[in-house]
Amino acid sequence: MLSDTNGVESEESEKPEWWSGGVRFECLGCGRCCGGAPGAIFFTVEEEDRIINNVEINGSKFTRDEFRALFVTNRWGRPSFKERPNGDCVFFDAQTKKCKIYLLRPSQCALFPFWPSVMESAESWTSESRRCLGMNDGPLWEAENIKFLLSKSPFEDL
Numbered sequence: 001m002l003s004d005t006n007g008v009e010s011e012e013s014e015k016p017e018w019w020s021g022g023v024r025f026e027c028l029g030c031g032r033c034c035g036g037a038p039g040a041i042f043f044t045v046e047e048e049d050r051i052i053n054n055v056e057i058n059g060s061k062f063t064r065d066e067f068r069a070l071f072v073t074n075r076w077g078r079p080s081f082k083e084r085p086n087g088d089c090v091f092f093d094a095q096t097k098k099c100k101i102y103l104l105r106p107s108q109c110a111l112f113p114f115w116p117s118v119m120e121s122a123e124s125w126t127s128e129s130r131r132c133l134g135m136n137d138g139p140l141w142e143a144e145n146i147k148f149l150l151s152k153s154p155f156e157d158l
């Protein structure tokens with residue numbers, strides 16, 4: 001049987017995921033995950049539509065072409081939000097350290113740090129925790145919750 005990489009236990013190996021006992025995480029609102037080293041902020045077409053349909057500047061909405069010209073680039077073969085020269089996401093407000101489209105943000109942002117690439121090993125979790133000080137602190141996220149969040153990732157390689 002094929003292994004379920006999002007399962008708490010793989011039937012193939014019967015080895016529990018390293019996070020089967022849960023992990024601790026609480027967002028501190030520092031904004032470090034919204035900037036820093038060059039990265040990608042991927043989004044689905046539905047998420048893009050939600051932003052386009054709800055964001056206005058000076059009372060004007062955007063067409064998809066206008067939105068893409070202003071805010072989107074191509075990163076690693078997919079559309080991704082542009083970054084400023086310092087690595088900040090184009091929607092990150094450095095003064096308030098808040099996302100300007102927080103309620104409309106893509107699931108990639110909402111799911112952090114429960115990304116497949118972060119949860120794939122204890123080493124990748126530890127590596128990411130050097131950037132995000134909310135990891136390894138705060139409430140315990142149990143395995144079932146983690147499994148659910150991983151299942152919501154729109155990109156397997158996220």
Ligand code: SF4
Pocket residue numbers: 026027028029030031032033034112113131132133134135
């Ligand atoms: S780096 Fe971690 S603690 Fe800081 S805003 Fe991002 S998720 Fe929250």
